[in-house]
Amino acid sequence: MDKSWNVRAIFVGLLIVVATIMLLPTVLNRTAHPWLEKINDGISLGLDLKGGIHFVLNVDVDKAVQDKVERRVDEITMRLDENKIKYSKVVADPVAPKIYVTLDPSADVSKFKKEVVDYFGDIKEIGNSGNVYTLALRKKSIDFIKTNSVEQAIETLRSRIDELGLKEPVVEKQGKTSILIQLPGYKDIDRARRIIGQTAQLQFKIEAEDKDPLSAYANNLPAGITLLPARGQTADGSLLTYKYAKSKDKKALLAFLKGKAPKGTEFLLEEIDYANGEKEYRSHLLYKKSYITGDMLTDARVSINQQRNRPYVSMAFDRNGARIFEQVTGKFVKRKMAIVLDNKVKSAPVIQTKIAGGHAVITLNSMKSFNDTLKEAKDLALVLRAGSLPAPVTFEENRTVGPSLGQDSIAKGKLSIEIGFLAVVIFMVIYYGTAGLIANIALLLNLLFVLAGMAMLGATLTFPGIAGIVLTVGMAVDANVIIFERIREELDMGKGVLKALELGYDKAFSAIFDANITTALTAFILWNFGSGPIRGFAITLLLGILSSMFTAVFVTRVIFHYMMKLDFFRKLSF
């Protein structure tokens, strides 16, 4: 019998030790003790406590589908022209979304089906009346456009938010079409909105390989910046050599390049990510003039060259884009054309030949493994699509809390917990005497377990979450009150202290369990429904209920047992 009590006591002791360890990263200074990171990341504070900006954006995926349908109309007409199929009209009903193609009575219908409808893999004929053929996007490709447009938006937003240089920004999908952005510590709402709300800018620019302004600084380089040689070629086949700069320090690199670009050109950077998470930046000298912008692009996708088993990216342009692309590639053949998204160079392929017809192919560096190349191709296609068909993004929510208000909230929350705790503790001692003291130990442990649980789960502490803790302090003694009242009843019926204690715990258990389960149920539903601050409340409430059941039923019982052993029960009062 005693053995089982010892086991219980050791279990409680162990839990206290574990909970204390779990709380170390929250309590101690993490930069001074880096080993703490191995335990957990500590309880993080919600934006309402530490200050910062919270945005929810909605990606208009239906608009993205409509845009795609409108683009397809342009491509279908091009395709009809190329195959010399006569038609009178191609129109879109972007809301449906459907495309109506009116063919000439003399047109070759089977050729139309084979060369136009089947050509675009993602559309199908859904009916016809006379010469009017109704085409629609396949469901699979509609789904693809929808999920893809959210992904593209997240991708673009991430790279833009990097620009703000914040410590722990959050950009993540919320629900199906929404994106949650959290910028802790950032205050300038308007600037954040402007940067986030921009439409992605995709441009194609020609590299100024015929200019070499950096070589002159070869012997006079700031620390951390290296110059490397590169080769280019002019249209007539003569070789060009020039130098570009590379560095891990973006700021230093930008400072070094400042003012060194010849007239009519500019330096832009390309970011190179290494497998070990390090980043490096290299300079590109580009002519300022951009010939082609993203909106002229209608599609970009990854394909695989079956013979050489190499992934590549194919692009398609609209009519106007196709015409300009032909002129540009003709004029700058053998030169590098940089693909620039939001002023960052993403890739700089060499123009191999003049490209007509509105279709171009980008082959990638063949030095890498198949999988690496495939990833690179996918990223590039994503960049091209993000710049060509950016899905419209609208701001749905913005919540900003200034840092002083957050500090104020923390102070008020702390004060409320302290006073609330003190009041309940005093009340319990006055009302239950020694037993009240034991309930207070349980209450203290309860706070410890709730906080440790939050640290373990990586939960975020919000202001409503603090309110949840205050509430827990008031509600946690409930289980002990139920037990103690029951014990008093049993004592009234003339039972001995030992017997009353046992009966009190036994009979009270079902009430405690049923009552707490239902509160836990509502807390869980709240956690499911809520976001941000409300979730913080639900999680503290839920942990508070679970841990108060444990401390009140299990821990106090163990304490009582040992008090009895020590012949303490004479002083035990209820």
Next chain:
Amino acid sequence: MRLIKNTNVNFVGNFKLWATISATLVVLGWLLFLFKGLNYGVDFAGGTEIQLEVNGINTNQLRKSLKDFGKIEIQKFEGKDNEFLIRMKNISVANPKQVDNFISKVKATFSDVKILKTHFDSQVGDRVELWLSQSVDKSKLEKLAKENSLPVTGTIEYSRVGERHIYKIMLQGLTDKIMTTVRSKLSKNAKLMRVELVGPKVGKRLRVDAFEAIIYSLIAILIYIAFRFNYQFAPGAVIALIHDVSITVGVFSLFSIPFDLTIVAALLTIVGYSLNDTIVVYDRIRENFNNEKKGKTLADRINKSINETLSRTLLTSLTTLIVLVILLIFGGGIIRGFAFAMTFGVIVGTYSSVFIASPVTILIDNYMKSKKAKTA
């Protein structure tokens, strides 16, 4: 110490009186909700709420300085002399109508220029984009924008791609505009404390979500009680919960207290809390259900059970009320609505557990018996 001992109050006997009082309050709550409605906060109504700190001014001065912003609600932030709360329906300064007017003016002014594309997002309101077939005079564009009361920042970005001339006329956001206005007219040191800006679509979605969350928790509770207790207990518990929520919502309507997400959290917690009380009583009823010693009739036994648990019911409510009142006093303005809802809900919830939830089970029991008698 012991305050409540061996009570023998006849809770069940006076049920008709309590039921009448409660039913009246519930009906009043519903009437208020339906006809007066709730004072939805920005979470549910959509719009902008700004909390700012300006020293040495009063609400009238602030209202006067912001009169150009149209319909705007200004009040002192509870418990602070130098903090103010601004609420408005808009979420950006420029509205689509102003932008349309501006665009048609551009068309009229530069008659030989074709407008290829325009872009304005009223939710962002950060810029108007114009794609033109020829370049135009920037200062003229800015003048036109000003004439149509667009909040220009003075920056117009220009870029040219092929034959497209793209002008981005940058606009001020609502928060920025309010802060610059307050800073220039009242005090340089005005400080932005908090902004909550919710688009109309989100507001609607959150309202639906909140309503669903409350319904789901009621259903989940009903199922749990029916499963864990006798089915005749469940209606009493749910009636008590509807009672608590209805009366609390009624009070929010009556005093026009802003109803936001934290209040929904409070309502759900009240549901859980009130049920907690109810279940402790039910548990005792379950225990005494067939115990002749506790009373001759079921009504007697139920009354006895309520009395036996009364001390616990009141004590727990007391400790919870202690911390809630502390939160109400020391928690500050942001949490005040929540603390108030909880305080009120705990009182109503305690009352309903004792006076409503348990007696209802007797009604159900009588009803079932009479039905049985009829069929037999």
